[in-house]
Amino acid sequence: MDDHTRDQTDWALAVEGDGKAFGRVFDRHAARLHRHAVPLVPTPVDADDVVALVFLEAWRKRTTVRFVDGSLLPWLLVTATNSAHNLSRGHRRYRSFLSRFPVDEPVPDPADGLANREGEAIDALRMLAVADQRILTLCLVEGLGEREAATVLGVAPGTVKSRLHRAKARLQKQYLASIPPLGGLS
Template sequence: MGDTESSEAGIWRRGLEGDAKAFGEIFDLHKDRVFRHAFRLLLDRHDAEDVTGTVFLELWRKRTRVRVVDGSLLPWLLVTAGHAAANTRRATSRYRALLDRIPRTEHLPAVEDEVLARLAPLGEDLHRLLQQLGPIDRSLATLVIVEGYPIGEAAELLKLTPAAAKTRLSRMKARLRLTIAPALSGQGDIS
């Protein structure tokens, strides 16, 4: 085991000196142990694969500060896997809590063919307008306007105050009216 430890330290030194192959050798040497540790903590193959990738990305990012213990990087890798697995568990927990807060509907009403026919000419303009919005405004528009969620729930999800969400929606609707007004001329109301 002494030879493996000393050779691993040598491989790592080569990696720190710029030898790209050395990093691949370290990955090959420890990827299975890191994956098994992550899997033990998460009990999910896909999450364990993600954690394994994160661990080796962190190894590369923090390579000048990585602590080698008894000639091996494995202890550092396993501790980092533990931290990454905890982060994954917290993110999964938050995501599940969010899904539990979203109201479930038994049946989504069908969209009337007539409404679709009237909206068809707006599709390109509407798509272009949505693409111009920032990610928060796009999510807000999708949740409130398209999916019909209450503005308060959408605001909470997006970490906005209800007043800020209302202001953003008002501005988006004004821009939408200006954008689609030419396409609506002669078609009447679309609601």
């Protein structure tokens, strides 16, 4: 059975509610539609959206899609072209809309000056024992409360509190040992 005959057979089954038949039509043509859409859209990722839109439209018009010599591919390609043009037009309109707004001068982020310190803090965290890393990341980085952390770790909440206190102290000590003294202030 050639692709043309399979298209008509699978489509008839899909219209009757056979999801696997619709999936076979998708699998048969999705890659071809993607290749067709890539040069027509602003970014290659948009081609994925075009393929999805084509099959959505195919399903929406499932009783009126046209077969050409038994193949659904020509209808799908025309729909892909139309969908790609609509998507591209939407992108152009959006960019045009954004270009009407004034652009402020960039303001430096105060945190950018701390970028090196962040690396040192992460290095200090990595130098700690795994148990300390675990309690610090759960409570400080992920924001879990003592009770939640206790449940995750399988210990009492009081144990979490004391371990967290000691881990913070070790982290501070490790961090302070890792940063060089300020020049001229020894």
